[in-house]
Amino acid sequence: MTTIVGRTAAGGDERPTSRNWTARFRARLGRVVPPDQLLPDRQPAYVRSWIYVFGALTLAALLTVLASGLVLTVGGATWWHTSSLGHFVNSLHLWSVELFFAFMVIHLWGKFFMAAWRGRRALTWITGVVAFLGSIGTAFTGYLSQSNFDSQWISGQAKDGLNSVGIGAWFNVLNPGQMLLWHVALLPLLLGLLVVAHVVLVRRHGVVPPIDADTPTGADNWPEPDESAEGGSR
Amino acid sequence: MKGSYIHWGVIQISVTNLVIIVAMIVVFALAILVPFPAGHVDDEDES
Amino acid sequence: MTTTSASSRAPRRDRTPDSHTFPTRSYDLVKEFVLALGVVVLLTVVLAAVFSSPDEKPITLADWAANAPNDVVATAAGELAGTTTSAEYGAPYNTAGSGQLLGPLALQRWAGVRIPVDSAKDLVIAPLQALRGDPALTGALDRWNAATAGQRQSWAATYADALAAAPDGDASAVPADPAYGPVPVLAASFLRLARTGGLEGALDAKGNFYGGDTTRGLLLLTDGAYLEDQARARNLGGDQWGMMNETGNYPGQPWMWLYTFWYQVKPFSTSDNADAQVWALMMVLSVGLVLVPFIPGIRSIPRWVPIHRLIWRDYYRQHPRR
Numbered sequence: 001m002t003t004i005v006g007r008t009a010a011g012g013d014e015r016p017t018s019r020n021w022t023a024r025f026r027a028r029l030g031r032v033v034p035p036d037q038l039l040p041d042r043q044p045a046y047v048r049s050w051i052y053v054f055g056a057l058t059l060a061a062l063l064t065v066l067a068s069g070l071v072l073t074v075g076g077a078t079w080w081h082t083s084s085l086g087h088f089v090n091s092l093h094l095w096s097v098e099l100f101f102a103f104m105v106i107h108l109w110g111k112f113f114m115a116a117w118r119g120r121r122a123l124t125w126i127t128g129v130v131a132f133l134g135s136i137g138t139a140f141t142g143y144l145s146q147s148n149f150d151s152q153w154i155s156g157q158a159k160d161g162l163n164s165v166g167i168g169a170w171f172n173v174l175n176p177g178q179m180l181l182w183h184v185a186l187l188p189l190l191l192g193l194l195v196v197a198h199v200v201l202v203r204r205h206g207v208v209p210p211i212d213a214d215t216p217t218g219a220d221n222w223p224e225p226d227e228s229a230e231g232g233s234r
Numbered sequence: 235m236k237g238s239y240i241h242w243g244v245i246q247i248s249v250t251n252l253v254i255i256v257a258m259i260v261v262f263a264l265a266i267l268v269p270f271p272a273g274h275v276d277d278e279d280e281s
Numbered sequence: 282m283t284t285t286s287a288s289s290r291a292p293r294r295d296r297t298p299d300s301h302t303f304p305t306r307s308y309d310l311v312k313e314f315v316l317a318l319g320v321v322v323l324l325t326v327v328l329a330a331v332f333s334s335p336d337e338k339p340i341t342l343a344d345w346a347a348n349a350p351n352d353v354v355a356t357a358a359g360e361l362a363g364t365t366t367s368a369e370y371g372a373p374y375n376t377a378g379s380g381q382l383l384g385p386l387a388l389q390r391w392a393g394v395r396i397p398v399d400s401a402k403d404l405v406i407a408p409l410q411a412l413r414g415d416p417a418l419t420g421a422l423d424r425w426n427a428a429t430a431g432q433r434q435s436w437a438a439t440y441a442d443a444l445a446a447a448p449d450g451d452a453s454a455v456p457a458d459p460a461y462g463p464v465p466v467l468a469a470s471f472l473r474l475a476r477t478g479g480l481e482g483a484l485d486a487k488g489n490f491y492g493g494d495t496t497r498g499l500l501l502l503t504d505g506a507y508l509e510d511q512a513r514a515r516n517l518g519g520d521q522w523g524m525m526n527e528t529g530n531y532p533g534q535p536w537m538w539l540y541t542f543w544y545q546v547k548p549f550s551t552s553d554n555a556d557a558q559v560w561a562l563m564m565v566l567s568v569g570l571v572l573v574p575f576i577p578g579i580r581s582i583p584r585w586v587p588i589h590r591l592i593w594r595d596y597y598r599q600h601p602r603r
Contacts, residue, residue, distance in 0.1 A: 034301065042305040046596040048272075050265040053317060060317040064325050081336060090336070091329035098532050099324060102254065105536065106262050113588035117574035119297030129571045136536060143534075149337040150528065153512045156503040157519060164381040164556035166392030169373035174500065177493035206300030210593040211584065212602065215298040236515055237530040244545050246522045251535045266591045 033204045040203075047207050051114075054107035055202070061100035062195065068093040069184065077180055078147050097139060104132060116208045124205065127198040134191050141183035144173055151176070335531045340508055342498065346475035349507040351450040356505040357471040358444060360400045361425075361464055362437035365504040368400035374500070375399065381557040388557065396496060401433070404501045408483035409470055418470045421463035428462070436462030519544055539563070 018024055071089045072080065080086035108128070117125040143154050155173040162168035172178055238249040346353050359365040363377065371378030372389050373396040380389030398404070406425065412418060425433060440461040447454040452469065474480050484497040502508050509518070517523040524541035527533040540563055549555040573579055583589055590597060 037301075039310060041307060041309065043308045043310075044300050044303040045306045046303065046593055047306075047308075048270045048595050049592045050268055050270055051262075051592055053313070054265065056314050056317040057321060060314065060321040061325075063318065064321050068325075087334070087336065088329060091332070091334040092325050094334040094532075095328040095332070096321070096325045098254070098328075099321060101536050102258050102261075103321075106258055106265065109262055110265070110592070112573070113583045113586065114592060115580065115583040115589070117580070118295055119300070120295070122574040125574055126571055129573075133567055133571075139534070146336075148339050149511070150335070152339050152499060152502065152508065153517055156499055156508065157523070161556045161560055163370075163373060163392075164389050164554070165383065165560050166372070166388040169392035169395040172396060172494075172496060174496040175494045209298050209300050209303065210596045211589050213298060213303075213596065214600070216302050216304065237526075237528070239516055246516070248516070248526055248530070248533060250527075250530050250532050251525055254532055254535050266588060 032200060037203050037206070044207055044209070046210050046213070051106075051110040052207075054103050054110060057103040058100060058107050059195070059199070061096055061103050064096040065093065065100055066188065068096055069188075073184060077145065077176075081147070097142070101135070101139075104135070108132065114208060115211055118208055118211075119205065121201070121205050121208055124198060124201040127194055127201060131191060131194040131198060134187065134194060138183065138187040138191055141179045141187060144179040145176060145183050147176065155179075332531070335528045337528050340502065340511065341478065342475045342480040342502070343478040345502065345505065345507050346472055349505070349510075350472055351444075351452065352505045352507045353472050353475055354452045354468045355441065355444050355450050356501065357405050357468040358437055358441040358464060360405045360501070360504065361467065362434060362441050363401060364438065364441065365400060367398065367404070367500040367504050381554040383554065383557040383561050398497060398500060400500070400504075401437075403497055404484065404504075405467065405471055408474060408480060409467060411483055412470070412474065415470065417466055421466035421470070424463040425467065432462070436460070436464045440464040440468070520550065539566070 018027075068089055072086070072093060075083065075086050075089070080090040111125070111128070140158070144151050144158075158173045159168055162171060162173060171182075240247055240249060240252060342353075356365065360368060363369065367374060369378045371380040372392050372394055375394060375398060380387060406422070409418065410422060428436075439458075440455075443455045443458070443461070444450050444452060452465065455465070457465065474483070481495070481498050482492065484501065485492045485495050487497075512518060512523070513521065515528050516526050517528070519541075522538075522541050522545065524537045524544075525533045525535060540559070543549045543559045543562060544555060549559055552558060569576065569579075
């Protein structure tokens with residue numbers, strides 16, 4: 001009888017022709033990110049600038065937004081109007097959102113000027129920008145969920161923009177019940193999936209090399225070094 | 235009730251928002267310019 | 282140093298080397314993230330403690346009645362006359378207006394009336410209908426319900442005009458006139474109902490115990506002038522870059538700068554279809570931002586504005602170009 005320990009050591013049953021869905025799924029997941037790159041403890045030596053911390057800061061701010069939001073859900077939608085603790089938690093939520101957007105935009109500026117979409121990283125850029133736009137939409141439903149003067153005015157104004165292109169017929173900003181549920185359930189879920197995809201893609205492809213960087217000497221990778229071609233980088 | 239706003243031609247912006255935007259640009263510039271602490275001498279390796 | 286150029290036969294391709302082939306340095310991803318989290322939590326707590334967050338009370342319909350009673354009466358008359366914003370809106374509330382156009386596309390109308398609201402009936406008559414014990418009101422309602430649409434419109438529009446001409450729009454300065462029909466009684470009763478604080482419930486609950494959908498109350502409130510006056514006093518108006526702003530000195534939404542910018546300039550600032558046009562323009566620009574890696578010129582900006590040479594200065598110093 002094969003023991004689990006013995007099979008794991010032998011690499012399990014991950015042949016592409018295996019009929020075992022679990023084994024094939026496991027193999028597929030294993031190929032998403034190179035081995036040891038999901039949580040690496042080494043990084044390319046060219047990663048040496050403070051600009052690189054802004055992705056992590058953005059993610060940290062997002063977690064703070066989610067945590068403060070979760071505390072608000074414990075108290076309920078109108079808790080913060082009558083409780084000073086609730087109001088403080090609301091303040092945490094507001095300021096973590098401001099920090100989230102600030103760090104995210106600085107991260108975007110950095111990634112733009114590094115042309116970080118190079119080397120098959122277009123999807124990393126795309127998921128990042130879609131997450132940015134999705135964050136704006138998520139924040140918007142948050143502003144609509146304040147149950148105060150702000151919500152009244154913002155909903156009254158926003159309805160005109162959304163109605164003008166037909167969206168308002170389904171997405172009713174005057175309906176706080178709908179807006180709150182979008183804000184705490186639907187949109188954070190979609191955003192979370194985008195963020196996970198974005199981070200996995202960064203781990204998969206690695207941090208983009210400098211513009212015009214040459215393949216390190218002696219490395220064996222595409223494209224093939226061509227001694228006879230014109231010199232210099234493009 | 236009403237906050238402080240700066241008017242410049244067609245542009246109107248709250249002082250707070252302006253401070254935030256300027257701070258972001260300053261932070262971006264610092265992130266680019268401030269040297270990142272060098273790692274340990276024996277850290278680099280040809281892997 | 283060996284150069285790495287694709288042979289002249291190969292098409293121009295991205296020659297970015299594989300990042301996994303470069304020399305590495307040890308670093309601690311988890312420690313960096315924990316530090317980042319600590320910094321962010323600390324910053325958040327300090328900012329929240331020092332600056333707090335805004336919470337201006339919503340305007341109740343009773344507040345509106347107390348602070349701007351003439352506006353309430355004028356709005357009620359306008360709803361009955363079919364001249365308010367909501368009454369003439371079009372989709373998704375009714376078919377009274379054709380809605381905005383995006384070039385030849387009538388997107389607003391095509392979406393259909395999916396949130397039906399009859400401004401006169403739903404916003405004014407129905408809440409009044411539920412009141413009992415006021416013979417004058419009951420009589421006025423009976424007269425209104427028995428009249429033709431044309432008669433109703435004539436009564437209400439004539440009264441609305443008289444209110445607009447009166448000093449301060451004050452209904453008490455408008456002498457009785459049969460040309461107004463039952464509208465003055467209806468409008469005055471509506472103001473009394475608003476003052477009781479029961480109007481929101483009458484509008485939004487729609488017979489249900491649980492409300493939660495404030496569509497009708499907000500349509501009524503935005504039909505009046507009071508809400509907008511309060512908003513403009515706080516720089517929240519559409520032509521005041523209001524989309525970016527918050528009440529008081531609190532941080533707003535700086536990331537909305539480009540969306541609200543278009544509303545401040547022609548042709549959008551004077552266009553009847555500004556909302557649809559600005560929305561479409563921002564959609565195009567957003568798609569453009571998503572697809573930057575594929576847009577010639579835009580994707581080359583990083584090369585022309587060489588901030589990257591500062592970011593990677595250590596690398597470029599160690600690997601000078603020939």
